[in-house]
Amino acid sequence: xxxADGREVARGGHDVPEPTAERVAERTGMFGPPGTGDTSxxxxxxxxxxxxxxxxxxxxxxxxxxxxxxAEVLDGQxxxxxxxxxxxxxxxxxxxxxxxxxxxxxxxxxYVSREHLVAVCQVLRDDQDLRFELSLGVSGVHYPQDTxxxxxxxxxxxxxxxxxxxxxxxxxxxxDPHVPTTTGVYPTNDWHERETWDFFGIVFxxxxxxxxxxxxxxxxxxxxxxxxxxxxIPVEYKGATVxxxxxxxxxx
Amino acid sequence: xxxxxxxxxxAPHSTRPPAEDYGPGVPGFEASGGDWDEIAREAIGEERxxxxxxxxxxxxxxxxxxxxxxxxxTVTEARCGIxxxxxxxxxxMEFRTWTQGTTFCTRMxxxxxxxxxxxxxxxxxxxLGITDDVPERASVIRVLMMELNRVASHLVCLGTGGNxxxxxxxxxxxxxxxxxxxxLFEAITGLRMNHAYVRPGGVATDTPEGFTxxxxxxxxxxxxxxxxxxxxxxxxxxxxxxxxxxxxxNLAGCxxxxxxxxxxxxxxxxxDVRKAFPYSGYETYDFDVPTDTAADSYxxxxxxxxxxxQSLKIVEQCLARLDDTVGDRVMVADKKIAWPAQLAVGxxxxxxxxxxxxxxxxxxxxxxxxxxxxxxxxxGVPAGQTWQTVExxxxxxxxxxxxxxxTRPYRAHFRDPSFNNLQAVSVLxxxxxxxxxxxxxxxxxxxxxxxxx
Numbered sequence: 001x002x003x004a005d006g007r008e009v010a011r012g013g014h015d016v017p018e019p020t021a022e023r024v025a026e027r028t029g030m031f032g033p034p035g036t037g038d039t040s041x042x043x044x045x046x047x048x049x050x051x052x053x054x055x056x057x058x059x060x061x062x063x064x065x066x067x068x069x070x071a072e073v074l075d076g077q078x079x080x081x082x083x084x085x086x087x088x089x090x091x092x093x094x095x096x097x098x099x100x101x102x103x104x105x106x107x108x109x110x111y112v113s114r115e116h117l118v119a120v121c122q123v124l125r126d127d128q129d130l131r132f133e134l135s136l137g138v139s140g141v142h143y144p145q146d147t148x149x150x151x152x153x154x155x156x157x158x159x160x161x162x163x164x165x166x167x168x169x170x171x172x173x174x175x176d177p178h179v180p181t182t183t184g185v186y187p188t189n190d191w192h193e194r195e196t197w198d199f200f201g202i203v204f205x206x207x208x209x210x211x212x213x214x215x216x217x218x219x220x221x222x223x224x225x226x227x228x229x230x231x232x233i234p235v236e237y238k239g240a241t242v243x244x245x246x247x248x249x250x251x252x
Numbered sequence: 253x254x255x256x257x258x259x260x261x262x263a264p265h266s267t268r269p270p271a272e273d274y275g276p277g278v279p280g281f282e283a284s285g286g287d288w289d290e291i292a293r294e295a296i297g298e299e300r301x302x303x304x305x306x307x308x309x310x311x312x313x314x315x316x317x318x319x320x321x322x323x324x325x326t327v328t329e330a331r332c333g334i335x336x337x338x339x340x341x342x343x344x345m346e347f348r349t350w351t352q353g354t355t356f357c358t359r360m361x362x363x364x365x366x367x368x369x370x371x372x373x374x375x376x377x378x379x380l381g382i383t384d385d386v387p388e389r390a391s392v393i394r395v396l397m398m399e400l401n402r403v404a405s406h407l408v409c410l411g412t413g414g415n416x417x418x419x420x421x422x423x424x425x426x427x428x429x430x431x432x433x434x435x436l437f438e439a440i441t442g443l444r445m446n447h448a449y450v451r452p453g454g455v456a457t458d459t460p461e462g463f464t465x466x467x468x469x470x471x472x473x474x475x476x477x478x479x480x481x482x483x484x485x486x487x488x489x490x491x492x493x494x495x496x497x498x499x500x501x502n503l504a505g506c507x508x509x510x511x512x513x514x515x516x517x518x519x520x521x522x523x524d525v526r527k528a529f530p531y532s533g534y535e536t537y538d539f540d541v542p543t544d545t546a547a548d549s550y551x552x553x554x555x556x557x558x559x560x561x562q563s564l565k566i567v568e569q570c571l572a573r574l575d576d577t578v579g580d581r582v583m584v585a586d587k588k589i590a591w592p593a594q595l596a597v598g599x600x601x602x603x604x605x606x607x608x609x610x611x612x613x614x615x616x617x618x619x620x621x622x623x624x625x626x627x628x629x630x631x632g633v634p635a636g637q638t639w640q641t642v643e644x645x646x647x648x649x650x651x652x653x654x655x656x657x658x659t660r661p662y663r664a665h666f667r668d669p670s671f672n673n674l675q676a677v678s679v680l681x682x683x684x685x686x687x688x689x690x691x692x693x694x695x696x697x698x699x700x701x702x703x704x705x
Contacts, residue, residue: 025656049656052636091636093378105383107638133507134523136641137672139652139665156639156650156667160507160523167639188510191675192667214335214704224343224663245347251629251659 025049025145055090060102062164063090067110069129070120077119084116109167114179117170121185124157124166132157132166135186138193140200142225150174151202155182155189172202181207199224305689307336313412313693314700318677322686330681330689332674337704345664349630350376351591353661355448357651360666361702362445363408366401367644368651368666368702369450370394374531375640375653376452379633382584388573389580390454391532396467396570397440397449398532398642399563403474404433405645405697406556410481413553413694417494422484429477432470439466454583457595464571471564478560485553495550499680499692502547509679510672513647514555515696519547525643537566549695556697559645589631592623630659644669646697668702 027047058064067088071081092106112120124132136156144150149171157166170179181204182189193204194213201222204210212219221228232244242248306317317333341360345353357372358365377383411426434444440459441449449456485491501511503519516523524541526534542558544551583590592612596605612620635657641650647669654663673696680692 027656027658047657049635091638093381093383093638105378109637134512135510136648136650137510137667139663139667141637141654141663154637154652156652158648160521160528163528165529165639167637186510187508188672188675191671195671212335214338216335223340230340230343230347245344250347 023048023050023146024143052089052091054087059088059090059108061104061106061108062162063088063102063106063108066108066130066164066166069127070123073123073127074116074119077123079116079119083113084120085110085112087111107165107167109169111169111171114170114172117168118180118182118185120168121155121157121182124168125185130159131161132159132164134158134160135182135188138182138189138196140196140202140224142200142227144174144226146171148173151177151200153179153196153200153202177201178203178205180205181210183207198222201225303686307333313698316674316693316698316700316703318689318693320681320686320689325685325687327681327684327686327689330678332677334671334674334700334703337700339705341705342664342666345661347660349659350452350633350661351630353664354451355446357664357666358446358448359701360705361644361646361649361668361670361699363405363699364401364645364702365445365447366394366397366450367642367649369448370398370532371640371642371644371649371651371666372653372664373450373452374642375638375651376633378638378640379636379653379655380452380589380631381634382453382586382589385584385586386454387581387584388533389458389577390582392570392573392577393440393455393459393582394450394532395534395537396567396574397437399566399570400433400436400467402563402645403478403560404430404437406560407433407477407481409645409694409697410485410553410556413691413697414485414491416690416694417491419484419491422481425477425480425484429474429481432473432477436463436467436470439463451583451591453586453589453591454581456591458582459574464574467567467571471567475561475564478557482557486557492550495548495553495691495695496546497548497550498684498688499549499552499695500547501676501679505676505679509676511647511676513644513669513673514552514559515647515673515676517541517543518551518555520545525641525648529641531640531642537569539563539566549691552695587622588626592619592626632657632659633661641667646670646699646702647673666702666705668705670696670698670700670702671705674698674703 027049029043029045059067067081067085070085074081074084089109089111090102090106091109092102094103094105110120124130134157136158139154139156141152141154142150143152151172151174153170153172155168155170157168158164159166172179179202181193183193184206190208191213193207194210196202197204197210198212198215199222211217215223230244230246232246234244235242301322303320303322304317305320307315315336317336319331319333320327321329341356345356348356353372353376354369357368360368374383377386407426407430411423411430414422414426437447438444440463441447441456501515501519503521505511506516506519506521512523520543522541522543525531527541539562542555542562544555594605594608596603596607612623633655635655637652637654639650639652641648648667649669650667652663652665652667653661656662676696677693680696681689684692
């Protein structure tokens with residue numbers, strides 16, 4: 001997919017598959033537990049789930065400057081920005097008119113290729129114009145229908161110096177769930193990466209001790225993945241039976 | 253317990269295996285109680301002793317397991333084992349509506365429920381794009397509740413911290429003072445903990461009549477208890493010698509380990525989310541962020557006490573604003589988001605307003621349909637992701653919310669400060685005395701409900 005102005009924004013070219021841009025999933029039907037008949041008449045309904053699209057220059061706010069600095073420093077290390085950063089997304093919770101630019105509340109997300117993740121983190125932490133010195137951890141997201149990019153690791157960085165926030169998102173396919181560790185740059189990510197491994201099965205290569213942290217050591221599976229059942233038992237209440245939450249009627 | 257044959261090939265352990273697992277020829281000794289002299293005599297020749305502290309040890313603030321390798325009275329290695337309170341709250345939230353999510357996240361850090369609720373609701377509002385539509389009165393109530401909650405949480409931290417060192421009076425005063433605040437919470441939310449009071453778009457119900465007077469009446473008592481705690485602790489030579497220069501973590505260490513909150517501020521950095529990234533109108537309140545430079549357990553106690561006074565200062569400003577906005581909305585005007593049920597205090601305490609039930613059941617079928625749709629289906633949230641943080645009593649609480657456009661969170665992740673801060677246990681304890689482990693861990697104030705979620 002392309003950005004709103006028709007410019008091709010998402011780029012590939014390395015072993016990461018061509019990004020499917022914003023489309024992450026498809027939903028069918030109106031409601032009903034998965035796998036049961038939908039009698040609403042909307043059973044044939046198919047809707048595409050799309051995430052906010054890639055942003056076009058100018059991004060607005062401090063975003064252009066930060067991306068430029070990142071590009072310049074990476075260039076000095078022989079890495080092209082387009083290779084390291086697949087996509088730049090700006091989301092703004094405060095809807096504004098056309099051409100107004102993002103509000104102060106807007107959030108910047110950089111989709112970083114996993115090969116260059118550590119280098120990008122290093123620059124973001126150390127360059128005096130960026131100074132994202134505080135990492136607030138890693139969280140995983142599982143998009144089972146985002147083929148070739150099923151597992152996402154999201155890094156939340158804060159620049160205390162400049163009072164800015166930035167989100168890095170790295171994807172890896174389910175068949176090759178490897179992402180390099182960032183503990184060398186942000187030691188605080190140690191436990192957060194262990195948690196993401198525990199819950200999503202993303203292997204952080206080079207991590208000093210990638211053991212499960214919340215689940216028991218011998219636990220099978222990774223509980224926060226979408227294909228892992230929630231579990232639960234039916235509960236009887238006043239003669240009726242309440243099914244477990246994941247088998248109840250649900251609205252999509 | 254016999255050593256499994258394939259121990260070398262197993263996945264790396266978060267917890268150490270029993271000593272005999274290291275294989276033949278490696279001496280080990282396990283003790284689960286008894287007189288230390290006898291244990292030492294039996295284990296003679298074995299210098300390296302691993303003491304398993306917790307997960308049911310009363311000095312670990314809940315079910316924290318500490319694995320201490322000790323040499324005499326010196327801790328040479330300290331590790332944490334967590335996960336004993338993991339209940340899958342984040343996973344469960346993916347199966348409930350956005351509104352029901354508050355009921356789940358409030359149970360994470362059970363000493364600071366209103367912070368999780370507020371952070372989650374602020375994040376949801378960001379995704380909905382209604383941040384500016386939240387009524388002023390709702391934001392004031394949120395700030396008031398959070399600041400009272402901060403005091404309550406710090407009181408438990410100071411109280412249990414004192415108790416763990418043997419100062420029972422500190423504990424009883426701390427909990428008595430917290431009781432004053434829990435009574436206020438009960439008056440406004442109906443519950444002492446796990447409120448589910450803050451909802452996407454506002455708060456569940458307006459404050460009851462006479463609430464501001466009730467808070468004003470309680471404030472002098474809370475101040476009095478804080479004064480007593482200060483008198484008991486701050487100049488007490490035993491207390492000072494137990495805490496001073498214990499659990500030191502300097503500024504560089506704090507940033508490397510992502511430590512925020514009072515522990516970071518005790519190292520000299522005034523980073524406070526309320527000032528750095530204001531939310532809920534914190535930029536309009538007058539308060540200070542106390543800091544220290546000693547970076548030890550004692551300075552964290554001083555800071556927590558001082559933060560309580562600053563919180564009470566904010567509470568007083570909130571009360572004035574509440575008096576100015578009596579009768580205003582506490583939920584967004586958008587009927588497609590606002591919770592349709594009207595709450596009212598009935599003869600049995602709190603419940604649905606009888607007028608509202610009469611309206612939907614007796615006079616308006618459309619109102620009934622609307623109520624039913626919104627309560628069972630919920631509202632859709634535009635696809636996207638957001639990151640919202642608030643200043644939690646223990647540091648920066650972050651919420652990562654992902655929506656796929658549906659009526660339930662696609663993913664809700666909480667970056668709990670206790671979880672992150674526990675990483676510092678090794679740095680704080682290693683090289684110190686065994687007795688100082690309790691002090692150092694208490695100075696981090698971990699709450700295991702938040703750690704494990």
